[in-house]
Structure formats: structure tokens, C-alpha cells
Amino acid sequence: MTEFExxxxxxxxxxxxxxxxxxxxxxxxxxxxxxxPGMQWAVSCDMLVAGQHFFEDVSPQLLGHKALAVNLxxxxxxxxxxxxFFLALALPQADETFLQGFSTGLHALADEFECELxxxxxxxxxxxxxxxxxxxxxxxxxxxxxxxxxxxDVYVSGKLGDASLALAALRGEPGVQLGAQALAELxxxxxxxxxxxxxGRALRGLVHSAIDISDGLLSDLGHLLQRSQVGAxxxxxxxxxxxxxxxxxxxxxxxxxLAGGDDYELLFTAAPSQAAAVQAAAHQxxxxxxxIGCAQAGLQIWDLQNQIPSxxxxxxxxxxx
Amino acid sequence: MTEFExxxxxxxxxxxxxxxxxxxxxxxxxxxxxxxPGMQWAVSCDMLVAGQHFFEDVSPQLLGHKALAVNLxxxxxxxxxxxxFFLALALPQADETFLQGFSTGLHALADEFECELxxxxxxxxxxxxxxxxxxxxxxxxxxxxxxxxxxxDVYVSGKLGDASLALAALRGEPGVQLGAQALAELxxxxxxxxxxxxxGRALRGLVHSAIDISDGLLSDLGHLLQRSQVGAxxxxxxxxxxxxxxxxxxxxxxxxxLAGGDDYELLFTAAPSQAAAVQAAAHQxxxxxxxIGCAQAGLQIWDLQNQIPSxxxxxxxxxxx
Numbered sequence: 001m002t003e004f005e006x007x008x009x010x011x012x013x014x015x016x017x018x019x020x021x022x023x024x025x026x027x028x029x030x031x032x033x034x035x036x037p038g039m040q041w042a043v044s045c046d047m048l049v050a051g052q053h054f055f056e057d058v059s060p061q062l063l064g065h066k067a068l069a070v071n072l073x074x075x076x077x078x079x080x081x082x083x084x085f086f087l088a089l090a091l092p093q094a095d096e097t098f099l100q101g102f103s104t105g106l107h108a109l110a111d112e113f114e115c116e117l118x119x120x121x122x123x124x125x126x127x128x129x130x131x132x133x134x135x136x137x138x139x140x141x142x143x144x145x146x147x148x149x150x151x152x153d154v155y156v157s158g159k160l161g162d163a164s165l166a167l168a169a170l171r172g173e174p175g176v177q178l179g180a181q182a183l184a185e186l187x188x189x190x191x192x193x194x195x196x197x198x199x200g201r202a203l204r205g206l207v208h209s210a211i212d213i214s215d216g217l218l219s220d221l222g223h224l225l226q227r228s229q230v231g232a233x234x235x236x237x238x239x240x241x242x243x244x245x246x247x248x249x250x251x252x253x254x255x256x257x258l259a260g261g262d263d264y265e266l267l268f269t270a271a272p273s274q275a276a277a278v279q280a281a282a283h284q285x286x287x288x289x290x291x292i293g294c295a296q297a298g299l300q301i302w303d304l305q306n307q308i309p310s311x312x313x314x315x316x317x318x319x320x321x
Numbered sequence: 322m323t324e325f326e327x328x329x330x331x332x333x334x335x336x337x338x339x340x341x342x343x344x345x346x347x348x349x350x351x352x353x354x355x356x357x358p359g360m361q362w363a364v365s366c367d368m369l370v371a372g373q374h375f376f377e378d379v380s381p382q383l384l385g386h387k388a389l390a391v392n393l394x395x396x397x398x399x400x401x402x403x404x405x406f407f408l409a410l411a412l413p414q415a416d417e418t419f420l421q422g423f424s425t426g427l428h429a430l431a432d433e434f435e436c437e438l439x440x441x442x443x444x445x446x447x448x449x450x451x452x453x454x455x456x457x458x459x460x461x462x463x464x465x466x467x468x469x470x471x472x473x474d475v476y477v478s479g480k481l482g483d484a485s486l487a488l489a490a491l492r493g494e495p496g497v498q499l500g501a502q503a504l505a506e507l508x509x510x511x512x513x514x515x516x517x518x519x520x521g522r523a524l525r526g527l528v529h530s531a532i533d534i535s536d537g538l539l540s541d542l543g544h545l546l547q548r549s550q551v552g553a554x555x556x557x558x559x560x561x562x563x564x565x566x567x568x569x570x571x572x573x574x575x576x577x578x579l580a581g582g583d584d585y586e587l588l589f590t591a592a593p594s595q596a597a598a599v600q601a602a603a604h605q606x607x608x609x610x611x612x613i614g615c616a617q618a619g620l621q622i623w624d625l626q627n628q629i630p631s632x633x634x635x636x637x638x639x640x641x642x
Binding site: 004022023027028029030031032033034035039040041042043044045046047048049050051052053074075077078080086087088089090118119120121123124125126128130132134135137142144145146210211212223227 | 325343344348349350351352353354355356360361362363364365366367368369370371372373374395396398399401407408409410411439440441442444445446447449451453455456458463465466467531532533544548
């Protein structure tokens, strides 16, 4: 199979009725219509590498889903509506089983969010997936990391730590207490994250700051607070946590909640006066939202009784250590 | 060095006076101003893999140049003006010598074309560079692959084959006749291609079709002709060729001219009535342009006397064979 047959077979699709492009896959560039009046583009780019971000033997369909999902999560964190994406793919060989599964998972999620594949690149090389995604957001209304204020409530969406608990189990880490059924229930958190696009859009105008949690709560909270030049007090026992994670030893539980990666939930801050509106947005979009603390002068993590040194935990960093 | 220190040190720069972004590196997404009135975005994405697209031991500065240059070449082929780019980078380790050189070469070319780095991703993994570039072009004026017409003149910019001759020499292929001085003169064609952005923009309104030659003349001409549903007759001895390449054995010479990769020259077709205007655009932008044949019903390659079966040559395909 040649590179062009590969693109034609797996990555070229009928142009949707409401395409945002005058030209898509197949020329030197894609040509995009300007954003609608009053809108601006939000653009993000994520690269996934075999062995770093996923197991080599992961289901190709789930991998196709996840590769786009992590990018859509960045749009969600900005409150942007997905529009289009570009896919660059390095493959050890043109394995048709892989390509069939990968493209199926990718296109299914793209269709769900009406996000059109407009171009990209394929090449031979160690498995690597790079997606650049474009969304649109009304000018001046994007959610940013930088707006948190002292006194803000701090919230997260969904539950934290299930993805990293599943990863720990799949890696066979000692001390993980998880039966086969429980692991089956947790794997989708790791392998099929649901980008919180609807929630992000519903939070526009309500929140002071937002970020998506990809490298662990403490790490991404740190980024948000650093950008905002504030601190926060987070109540450990307030963190939304599955029953399976609650049953783990305290140390593992804390690590998954505070420093686990791959949550792809939204972390955001809002004035206390917006509490009802935030819960209404959560209700409207079907994504639970939990208040986990408040923004203050310095970063503190508290369990029921005691402050825990936040240096006990660090999120995932590809180059640290 | 952490991932954030790495981004801060090598890939975060002062915002230029005329930034096209309201928000660049450092949030979940970059936020772009809409294109100027009457303009549309041209977007392209290329991935470069160590061992496939460059030698592992290539100068990092040249690699930084080339990674962006091949993307700018796609914009050139559309007649678009570079605006911004996103860089995803997988690195085996955070090697500061590499990063210093790579970012220097990258930023130098970006500055030359006023193309702003607005975001991206860094991760650990086998060396892989993925760039998504955005340019702007007046609506409806982009150069496309699809407009060639029977009777058009076929042109290429610059010279062909020097990059692949340099590659053959560096690989130590038998039969390459090239001294050290000659190789030194040819290496920039391979390692430091000059994207033909100014020429592409000057050709807007003059040409019927265009593509950049990255996989070899015959391969990319084939793409253009297939898109345009025409053929072409190309005169082999008309192909612009360096003295060094002219001194090689005929078979090597033909292979480099017709099927060599990495030329990053523009291939385009125009009505014969535009011949003077095309040469004026070439003169104005300082890039020589050569008529190499004409569009007709079927594809033919001719040397001085004879038609050569075009199946004797095929361009580079990452997955063929």
C-alpha cells in the first residue's frame, strides 16, 4: 500500500455538508473559511508516543479515540467548539488492521464533535501521533489559565485518579487492589477519556480560570495558579473519587488523585457568587462538578485533619528527574 | 530540566509587535485573531522522523531550519504568506546542546518569514518533529494542484536533484562522483532548503496549478496531473541541473532529477500567454524559473531523442514496496 492509498483509504472522507474548509485533504495546504464573525480560533497541538502515552498493544480503535480526545480536551479547557484537525502519523509499517481500527476510533470521536479532518502527514517511523486541533470561541470569551482570584472556589469535573489507577494495575504495580471486573470498569477512564467540551463551553462567562488535567491535579493546578499568581487550599477528602480508588491504600489513593495523569477533566475557579450557575452548567451538560477548595495566598493540600506537604506529590513531567 | 523549563528556555519568545495571536505559548490553546478581511487560512502539517528524513547526527541548527522550511514550502505552493506555526517535538532526552541548536535554526527561519511560534507540545520519545503551519492567502486566490490545463507550460523553480545527489554521496552510494568541495556546495540543498514563499505569492493570479516538489519531480508532477486530470510532456534535457549533477553518470543524473526527494522547489503550470509574467515574477523574487514541458493528454518524459518510460522512475513513498 502506498502513502497515497493509505491516506485515500483511511483518512479521506466525504466532505460534510457544513465543511469549514474550501479545500481539505489532498493539496499542499487545507484552506479554511475565516471564523464566523465575532469568533476567534483556538489552536492546540498534542503528540502521543508509543510507550510513553500508551501501551504498544493498545486497541488501535481506542488509540484513535484517545489521540483526538486529548486534543479536544485542550479545546474544552478554553471553552472552544471543535472545528477541524490535522493528523500527522508515523507508523513502523502500513498495518491495515491497525489503520482500520485507529481511523475508526478517530473518525467516530471526530463525528461526535463535528470536528473535520482537513489534512496532515503520514510517514514511516516509530509509532507517533501528532494532532493539531482548531476550535472557535467568541472573541474575548476563551477560558484562560490566568484569571484565578483569591477567594475563588476551585472545582474539578468528573472523577480523578481512575486512569492512573488503571495504569498502575495494567503495569502490575505492587499494592494495587483491583479485580478483573473493577479493572474493566476503570480502563475506559485511561483508554477512552471523554473530552469535556460541552462543559467547557457552558462555563464561558462563569469562571475566572480553567485548565484541563492531563499531568495530574497538583501539576496542572500548579500551572493554573502560577499563571494566575495565586495559591489554593485543596481539601483532599473532597476530591471526587471512584469506589474502586477509595478502596486502595491511602498512599496509592493520594498519588492517583493528586499526581495521576490522564484524567482529562476540567479544573477551574469561579467566584463563590457563581456557585449555582456552575452547578447549573454541570447539570445541563451531564458532567458532575465538585468544589475541592478555594484560591488563597499559598498552595496547601489538606486531609481531614492535617496539611500535607504538596511536595510529596508531583505530576507527570516528560523530562524531569 | 523539566518540560516547562525546556519550553520556557527554548521555545518561548517575546511577543512580536504585530503578533497575530491574543494568546500564545503557555495556555491550553493559542488564540488567534481572525485572518484579515478577505483572507483565508492555509494550513499544512509535516512530520520529520530521524533516520527517515534526516541523519541522526545532522547539525541541530540545520534540522531546526529544515523542519520549518518543509512546512513553509507547502505554504509557498499555495501562494500563502506564513503567519504562525505549532511545534510538537519528541526527544530521547532533554539535550541542551541539541535544543540550543535546533531552536536557533528554527527561530532564525521563522523570523525571516515573520512566522510566529504559537504553541505545541514536547514529550520524550524517538526524535520526531511535527510542525503545523498557518498562512494567509486572499480568498479564492490560493494556488491549487487541480487547475492545470492541456496546453499549459510546465515550470519548475531553482534546480532539481542536488539534494538527492548530496544524500547519495553522504550515504556513500557507489558511482557518485563528487569531491569534498563539491559535496560541501551541494549539502545546503539537502540540509537547508529555501522555501519559495516569495515566488509562490508572486505567482498568484498567473498560474493554473502548483505543488512543491518534496518526493521527486515525477511523483509530485503525477499528483498535480492526477488532480488536474491532464498529462504532460517533460523534456529531460530542459530540467534545471547543477554542474555537479550534470557530471554524474546518466542513470544517476536522471534518478536525481526525476525521482530525487527534498528539492522543495515549486512545480507549476501556466498558460503560454503568461510566460512573460511568470519570468517577471521569477526575476522580481530572485528565483530562476525554467519551462520544462507542457501539459497534454498523457505523461511522457523525453530526452533529446527518445521517449523514456516514466515507470523507470518513481518518487519517494514512505510505505511503498
